[in-house]
Amino acid sequence: MAQMKKNKVITADQAIALIRDNDVVTTTGFVQSCIPEALHAAIEKRFVETQQPKNLTLIMTAGAGDSKGLGTGRLHHDGLLGRVIAANFGRMPKVAEAARDNRIQGYNLPQGVISQLYRAAAAGQPGLFSKVGLHTYVDPRQGGGRVNEVTQQDIVDVVDVAGEEWLFYKATKIDVALIRGTSADPHGNISMEKEALTLDVLAQAMAARNNGGIVIAQVERIVDDGFLLPKDVRVPGILVDCVVLAEPEQHRMNYGVMHNPALAGQIRVPVGNMAKMPLDARKVIARRASFELPPNGVVNLGVGAPEGISAVANEERVTPYITLTTEAGAVGGVLASGSSFGAATNADCVIDQNQMFDFYDGGGLDMTCLGMAEADQHGNVNTSKFGGKLNGCGGFINISQNARTVVFAGTFTVGGLDVAIEDGRVVIKQEGRSRKFIKQVEQNTFSGPYAQTRGQPVLYVTERCVFELTPEGLELTEIAPGVDIHRDILAHMDFKPIIRRPKMMDPRIFLDEPMDLLSDLLNLKLCERISYDASRNMLFLNLEGWHCRTKEDIADLRKALVDACVAAGRRVNSVVNHDGFKISDSLYDDYAEMIEYLLEHHYATTTRYATNAFLRMKMQEALKRRGVSPHVFERKEEAHAFLEATAKAANRAKDEQKEEETAAA
Template identity: 85%
Template sequence: MKKNKVTSAAEAMALIRDGDVVTTTGFVQSCIPEALHAALEKRYVETGAPRDLTLIMTAGAGDSKGLGTGRLHHEGLLSRVIAANFGRMPKVAQAAKENRIRGYNLPQGVISQLYRACAAGQPGLFSKVGLHTYVDPRHGGGKVNTLTDEEIVKVVDVDGEEWLFYKATKIDVAFIRGTSADPSGNISMEKEALTLDCLAQAMAAHNNGGIVIAQVERIVDDGFLLPKDVRIPGILVDCVVLADAEHHRMNYGVQHDPALAGQIRVPVTGIARMKLDARKIIARRAAFELPPNGVVNLGVGAPEGISSVANEEKVTPYITLTTEAGAVGGVLASGSSFGAATNADCVIDQNQMFDFYDGGGLDMTCLGMAECDQEGNVNTSSFGGKLNGCGGFINISQNARSVVFAGTFTAGGLEVEIENGELKILKEGRSRKFLKLVEQNTFSGPYAKQRSQPVIYVTERCVFQLTKEGLELIEVAPGVDIERDILPHMDFQPIINKPILMDRRIFLDEPMDLLSDLLNLKLCERVSYDSDRNILFLNLEGWQVRQKSDIDDLRRVLVEACEKAGKRVNSVVNHDGFRISEAFYDDYAEMIEYLMEHHYATTTRYTTNAFLRLKMQEALKKRGLAPHVFERKEDAHAFLERHDMFNAAMGEVEEDNEAAAAA
């Protein structure tokens, strides 16, 4: 006889003992086993047991007002928390801040992957994620207070490289969630927005001799579920709890949305446009960084707007948006549905998504920022006396090929006005974001520089770029004065060379034709030819190389222009505001080498960016090319004039020699 595993929530909670290690699923406001959290809270309030639990969780799972894991705040219920996010359980976070419980704030992806290590009986996880941040034991080891003394993160050397080793914590109880269950405990997830880590969590608890409690919304007969529809096999499940509709919402704001569950596909043309405010300005500017045919992750807050902008600009088909929760493709959801996607291509488990991210699969990410300092360090985890947690920020920011941090320039009451394509600051925010030193280091600027990772910082009024020398102001919004609207509201002086204007289209409430920029459809408009002087002028001001295909597009446009000229040309290139990742300098130099061999008589370029000049010179010299990279436009043109005079003089000498020989 098969055992019927369906039981009440109270009976399931009675199996939890004092001191147990409990893990629970959920992502922000989605896929939370609310009935299980409520039942555990009820048992503790009524009986005082179980006590001194350890809670392990990946993303925050709650509404920040007491639901989800926020229910577990009662004194004595928890003695230790290992989590990526504390912000969605503020009373638990406060207990940690006040040294009433021990706590660790570890990267979301690390916790997610540790479930697999626990399931496999491994002692822990090796990862580079967290190096040189507050998770690094040389900078705190992820401990959130002085009460927390055990080291669970170590720096280790493997073949001369630094790694972090994260110690696995064995799990006694796993709270998971699905849609349907049969009496044998087989679980399907047809109406869930995400699958998260439920399988790995169940396996980790089961293989440790613990118990697995699954919350579902319906019970079906044995044999009803098709084998490939079962996401957690019944061999791993001990208790199945049938939840009522209120405790089994898709998320706190949505009872059920079949489009988010992947049950249907819906038209997305009707998605409401964002109003033109500071948040949309930031999203619009960040959208210019999107890599065509690339894979992108968007964080919570200001970055969420990029998905809406991409849809509005009809860019969505040319990029693949993802969330760390496991959604791939489609239009990313926001608000209470954050983490899910409408019309997703697929949904994979959270730990597998972090494998993809950690391995370098992300072409770009856009993440929020609470604080930033002159070294380019960013804090999103602990600021203003609030323990928020890092979430997936560390995994994502350290491993994406390019990073955009996005947020308002100041916080707390900022008011702006956009009029006639210009930005006006009506009321400054109460809190500064650009500080001499961040309160906690969630992203290491020096480590990013060490690895030549491209990083920019986008606000509504200006854009900064991480350089070898520090944070450089590279763009300023129309209508914004640097001395009035930027410098007085920073705690440090950024590097200022020759910042350019942010694209005016960003500040007009009409389509930007972003697709043309991303696909380089108007790149030919940056090229002009003076036939009288035989000079090909290339204006790359504000243009950037996001990927190698951009260089291929530029080569094609230049070759076409040179062939139209019908002879070798002299080239002058404006590189002011031009951006290129270090990974592409050699490809760029190879293009110049090709043009010199086939189409150019000579070429010269100019930029006020000293670092760009240096890197360009190095790349060209490496290929045996004379760099001819100048600081000023005048110097570049003067070089061409000297070159023409030299060629003319050499031509006269050659003619004289030929005449003498003939005589």
């Protein structure tokens, strides 16, 4: 005989009593947001009073706590946890300390991998194939993500699939899922209308339910049957065993915000009057990084210094021309910072975290800007384990390996650093105690050599200089005004970078006034880079400092050049300055096609120069593939001499032809 659906609403203590010793428990939350605090508190209370449940395995993606004991930080008591599989340990420092001291087993895996493994577990699959983590500390050849000596079992393998290396991450079956929503009806249907993010709650619930486990959902209100519209239900009641009604203080949007409807997507608010960032080292870094923003592109910003890019983009009115995203699932709007990091004001939409990582891993990101704790001469970056602390990688590995362009951002040194921006110059009043640019990083969270093999552009932006990853290693390419290269840069590095012809960072960055960044990003002033000398029939194109990011940039340049050639009224001799010019590896052929078109329709001859040997080589290769004579020189004088010699030869040929025609007449 069929039974009526039961009321699933019970107390937190009753729900947590269902967790057994040795269970595998997964929980939700991102940094300080969307954390089921009442459930974590109930686990802590039960263990302190009864010493149960013991020896749990905790699986989580991003850190979920305030770094001071809340969130998963409550689970630090000896004996409560036996193993942790997490992307971030920094928000539960006592748990990280237990792992560091070999009191628990631990694995630090990429956030996106753990997020996607929930789906694999839900589908009954053995694990996940991914290239994320290759040539980092997650690679079994570099430790397999194990965080200490007591952790012996391998859960990551290197495998060959169709002649390519992949990592295979083994799925761990889940017994208990702790999730969070806004509203629940008595049968356990969960909606998330007041949450900032949806994260992985559906996949986590499926993973536990399909393994015969239990799903405990924390909500802030109980509604009647039939109140929730079907499309508003994010987790169906068939997956939920228990619903816990939390007290308001334990169901904050995040630890710093009780509730903000703009972060929940319930309202849209004006953002034009958002607080302006003070002109300090952090803003200088954000401003310089903002020059790498791809118009009409999709961008991810990391925590710390990179967060400032969102504010700079808003100040410079470029936000409508880019789409900012977070790995937590927010798409569009103005990214939030502080305790609300991961969410966005006026977001276009919020998708599940595992789906966002699908998008990232598949190459959907045009650019990312991430923090850096350490960088070495080979371009490797460490953000996961340094200074005796286990921080964890978070989503760093997924994002940095798969974005089309990577910008690492942070101060040059750390620990007591005092920097002022005065009269358009950087003034270092007190140097930081610890160096970031060292000979070899403590742990490899990003592999510079691996990025080079894939042609991935990588920049390292600080308040005093900029480095670029080249095949030979890190090259110093830009220096801030007021900075002495020996006193302020080389003296505070453990290695000497490649130094060719570093240029001055854009002076606009260091003035407390708008930079007109929009004109740069939209190529509104390209025509100002073109000049024509009618007496010599010479067209000069100055691309110094210009960044060709997309095919649209090439189209804009082509139009500007065609307009200038048409105005000249005849075929022109062209010389192009490529010093400081940057172009994405994937665009060399498109750029060469533009040159081929101009030679066919508008140029009599063309030549170019660039001090960057790698750029010259790549451009020569691209032009040769199209059957175009390269004529790419190292110095301006060589390019001009070639062009003038070619023009003279052409003129002589014309004169000789006229003489022949006259004689024949």
